[in-house]
Amino acid sequence: MVVYNELVAITAGAGLLGVAAFLNLLIRKKPIESEGWAAFFGVTGLLLLVLGLHTTVTWPFGGDGFEYANIAFGQPAAGFGALLTFAAVYLWRNRALFGDTEQTKTAALAALKPAGIFVGTLGLGMAVLAVTFVRFQLGAAPPEEPISGRFGHLPLIEALFLGGLWGIIAIGALLFATALWTERPQLLRWVVWAWIIGGVVLLLFGAMNFYTHIGMYYNLEHGTTHKW
Structure with a gap:
């Protein structure tokens, strides 16, 4: 089974941290280097869009009831990648706007309002996936996987x-969609914190998976039982 959820996870984590940092600059009316942010969102968006779409349409995760990962990992990645790509294009095309910190916040939030509909839609999907993980106790690692596999017998x-x-x-x-469509930008501060926490955890989890997944394949190939 060939998968790449490690790269997806660390890229999504970086993307969430980037969006949180960008929003923090925006709501605090700090200078924004538009071209640099466009490049960042372009790179992370392209990776997530391509890998997320490939996971969504080809279902590389398979066997032993693991097919749910194609839905839970691939589809949110594709949606997030598309949004980051939109952000990259917008920031690049409106470089002049971000030279004026007084007008930037109002104009940028107005431009993000339509995209907020899709952000909220993805949020609803992620919320349902969160319930699904718990309801069906999904995500348990196989015993051959170091670290995570030690808790595989406790799927909850x-x-x-x-x-x-x-x-x-x-x-x-x-909260992002609510903040934009109810014109309560003060809620964006909570969005920043939610995505900082989520981004850090997702990034660290993805980084750890580089070790645990390689360890799993090593155990399977060589018949070893490395647990750490």
Whole structure:
């Protein structure tokens, strides 16, 4: 089974942290280097869009009831990647706007308002996925996987972890849509915190998976039982 959820996870984590940092600059009316942010969102958006779409349409995760990962990982990645790509295009095309910090906040939030509908929609989907992880106790690692596999016999642990992670990201997305469409920009501060927490955890989890997944394949190939 060839998968790439490690790269998806660290890229999504970086993307969430980037969006949180960008929003923080925006609501505090700090100078924004539009071209640099456009490049950042372009790189992260392209990776997530391509890998997310490939996961969504080809279902590389398969066997032993693991097919749900194609839905839970691939589809949110594709949606988030599309939004980051939109942000990259907008920031690049409106470079002149971000030279004036007084007008930037109002204009940028107005431009993001339509996209907020899709952000909220993704948030709703992530919230349902969070419940699904817990309800069906999904996400347990196989015993051959170091670290995570030590808790594979307790599927509720990883289900609660993944459900909580998806849930905090969902809260940020739903608050983002609410803030824009109810014209309560003060809610964006909570969005920033939700996506900082979600981004950090997702990034660290993805980075750890580089070790645990390689360790799993090593154990399977060589018949070893490395647990750490």
